[in-house]
Each structure stands twice: as structure tokens, then as C-alpha cells.
Amino acid sequence: MRDLAAILFDKDGTLIDFDRTWGPAAGAVMRTLAGSDAHALHRIEAVSHFLPSEERFLPSSPLVAGSSAHYGPLWAEALGRPADAAFLGQIDRLFSIEGMRSLSPIGHPAAVVARLHQAGMKIGIVTNDAEANARLQADALGLLPFVTEILGYDSGHGSKPDPGMVLAAADRLGVAPRHIAVVGDSAHDLAAAHGAGARFILVRTGPGDPQALYAEADLVLDSISDLPHRLIEAAPC
Incomplete structure (x- = not known):
């Protein structure tokens, strides 16, 4: 070469x-988006193939290689929200904040x-x-x-x-x-x-x-x- x-x-x-940065960040973002709705939080964790107790993703997770344009519609469906630009922008902003906290x-x-x-x-x-x-x-x-x-x-x-x-x-x-x-x-x-x-x-x-x-x-x-x-x-x- x-x-x-x-x-x-x-x-x-x-x-x-990936896991040390985005595991804690994703957990925090999911909790913020779900608010007090424990069932919504469980749904978003499930579609993300996320293990909250370990703060990591399974290799099959759509977040491992995809962007919010890929997994955002799954999250929107899990939360009962429209998968519009405002929602995807909110995901990106939250991940930006939380990702900097755990950047490894x-x-x-x-x-x-x-x-x-x-x-x-x-x-x-x-x-x-x-x-x-x-x-x-x-x-x-x-x-x-x-x-x-x-x-x-x-x-x-x-x-x-x-x-x-x-x-x-x-x-x-x-x-x-x-x-x-x-x-x-x-x-x-x-x-x-x-x-x-x-x-x-x-x-x-x-x-x-x-x-x-x-x-x-x-x-x-x-x-x-x-x-x-x-x-x-x-x-x-």
C-alpha cells in the first residue's frame, strides 16, 4: 500500500x-426519550438490541453501524412518535451531549x-x-x-x-x-x-x-x- x-x-x-462511548450514551438518551414510561423504554431497548444492565449493544443492533436515519424510525415506532426531521434531530442532539460525556x-x-x-x-x-x-x-x-x-x-x-x-x-x-x-x-x-x-x-x-x-x-x-x-x-x- x-x-x-x-x-x-x-x-x-x-x-x-463503541461500547464504552455509546453504551452509556444510548442508555441515557433512551431514558430521556421514554421519560416515565417504562414500557416505552423497554420497547426502545428491545428494537435497539441493547442490554441496559451491561450498557452495551448486541452485534445485531441497528445502531452498531447505522445512523439515526436507519434506527430512528424504529425508535419513533417504539415511542409512538412520528419519524420526522424534528425527532431525528432530537436524537442527534441528545447523542451529541451524552456521547461527549462518555467519549472513550x-x-x-x-x-x-x-x-x-x-x-x-x-x-x-x-x-x-x-x-x-x-x-x-x-x-x-x-x-x-x-x-x-x-x-x-x-x-x-x-x-x-x-x-x-x-x-x-x-x-x-x-x-x-x-x-x-x-x-x-x-x-x-x-x-x-x-x-x-x-x-x-x-x-x-x-x-x-x-x-x-x-x-x-x-x-x-x-x-x-x-x-x-x-x-x-x-x-x-
Whole structure:
């Protein structure tokens, strides 16, 4: 992968610990939305495949890789509310607040991203989170000095697994997709990368079982901490 010119990072499960960040955050958001209605809270937890006593999601949860545009209608139905823009916006705002309270990085993402940037690579983030929240979290993690583009599900280019945000990032960065690698932990990341003509680097730090993705990934790493060595310092891969 010596010909790479840009890296696009997924966020949840790649840069930040999914369960440690979004488990507590989701529990708080669900409780806020359900209010005093215990039955509504149980319904929203059930459709989310969420284990409240453990504050974590099952790998089958629609929240593991999807955006609020994906799971929001399920929540709306569970709560008896319309799945309109106002409701989805409320979800995003609540998750933004609660996600910052429990934000938990995987390793030292700022050091990793800084090393790649120093080596001349352009850096972006493509996430199914809302763009504004992704920017807040990237700032909190110290990534903004090194990141050129941040695209979310609401940035106008669709959400993963569709390739739109990867193609948009490639265009903005001025780098052909074949010289870009998407680093992520899920099938959505893989599909978005390969659908855009980019390469896919799988990291084994997400909430799901990564083994089903091994055969299609262009490179498999334990975590983003391995990226500088494999992409910059080691022999071509």
C-alpha cells in the first residue's frame, strides 16, 4: 500500500470505543426519550438490541453501524412518535451531549493520525454519525489539526454502506479513490470503500465479529495503532 495518498477513518469502533462511548450514551438518551414510561423504554431497548444492565449493544443492533436515519424510525415506532426531521434531530442532539460525556478513544488516535499526516498522507473521517457531532468528538480527541475532511450521514452524500461519502471525500481531497484506504471495523465500511473503488483496512476493535470480513479486506490490523508501522515504516504490503 505504498501508493496510498489519503486515509479515511471510520469513527465509532475505529477511533473511539463503541461500547464504552455509546453504551452509556444510548442508555441515557433512551431514558430521556421514554421519560416515565417504562414500557416505552423497554420497547426502545428491545428494537435497539441493547442490554441496559451491561450498557452495551448486541452485534445485531441497528445502531452498531447505522445512523439515526436507519434506527430512528424504529425508535419513533417504539415511542409512538412520528419519524420526522424534528425527532431525528432530537436524537442527534441528545447523542451529541451524552456521547461527549462518555467519549472513550481506542489507544491514542491523535498520535496515530499525526504520524500519518507527517508522512504526507491526507486524512479524513467518514462516519454514520452526524457531521457536527463527529467534529466535536474529533476536536476533543485532538484530531482537527490533522484532519482535512469530516463527512457524516447528514453531509449530503448519503451514509455507509453506500459509497457517496467516500467519493465526496476523495473529490474534496483531490485524491483518486484507488489511492485511498478506508479504515473501519464493519461491513458497512468495507462496502463503502470498495463501492467507491478505494481499499479497505479492517481493524479488529469494533463491537462485531470481524472474521467474516477478513477475506474481502485489503489489510487486517488489530487496531489503528498498527497503521504507521504497516503503511509507513514496514515493507510494501
